[in-house]
Amino acid sequence: MPIPKKNIPATVDKVDSRYLESLLGYNARRVALTVIDLFMERMAPHDLRPVDFSVLSLIRNNPGITSRQLCTALDILPPNLVGMISTFEKKKLVRRQPHPLDGRAMALFLTVDGEARMALAEPTVTQLEAEVAGRLTPAEFQNLLHLLQKIYLPSEPAPRKR
Amino acid sequence: MPIPKKNIPATVDKVDSRYLESLLGYNARRVALTVIDLFMERMAPHDLRPVDFSVLSLIRNNPGITSRQLCTALDILPPNLVGMISTFEKKKLVRRQPHPLDGRAMALFLTVDGEARMALAEPTVTQLEAEVAGRLTPAEFQNLLHLLQKIYLPSEPAPRKR
DNA sequence: TATTGTTATACTCTATAACTATA
């Protein structure tokens, strides 16, 4: 039988977060913040924020990708990408080139410096991912990625609006 | 045998995002954005952003909780909570009361209006969660929450820094 | 001396409108 509490006005000793923890949105955001915090810490020597890494990674794996394609893939608004690309150009990480088939567009490529930067940064990301996933078995980790993708990647490639 | 491509300069037709999709941080952020977008859409009639809902939910389930406890539980900085609480007070959703055991602190409670607002809002959240999880079986959904929590909820309750 | 709540403020991130060059 539980010991009766003293009759004091309502105070909270341990916060009950169980309801929030039953919500996918809450849990996904907490995990995203956890990983992003560690990411920024570890990637500081490489001078890359998460979004920088995402952009450079897509250019690396898709040479000649356009700004518009980057914006669609990463859910970035075009005006907010312009500054990033300009900064990358100033730092000699990215090179812009007229698109061969569309005179309005610019094709994006990593420079040699950009390739080198990413070659150093990717293992750092791999390492921090491994640490974050440390409490999960490899099978659990793969399952987690798969379940997350089932949420945001429609099997039918219907256009996403935002 | 694949048909040889025409010899044109590098252009990208379909963006290859497979590397990013192998990263937990990327997937968690995409899911968080997906759920938050739907959340804001559905909760607009209730005039509650995700963070508003989280704060009111914690007050509801922890009557007498302090601002400091809210900040710790939700990873909000104290200066950024002040305005929210003030707004809630103006809207008669939350009531502040001197803390019975700590003269510096304020104990927070929902008003009758606040309870009513949350009583309407919670079913909306339950509904949208069910929709987002629609592609998953109930067992998969529970497993997803469990795996996410293993990432950000340490079994040993070590203090998080940020 | 440390902590709670608060103010003021700066910085970053995200969003909107409008323009140009080209399709």
Add this chain to the structure above:
DNA sequence: TATAGTTATAGAGTATAACAATA
């Protein structure tokens, strides 16, 4: 007429420093 890229700018979100009152 629609789209890619760009500029300028507004708004929301997040961060730091400093202070008064209390522990």
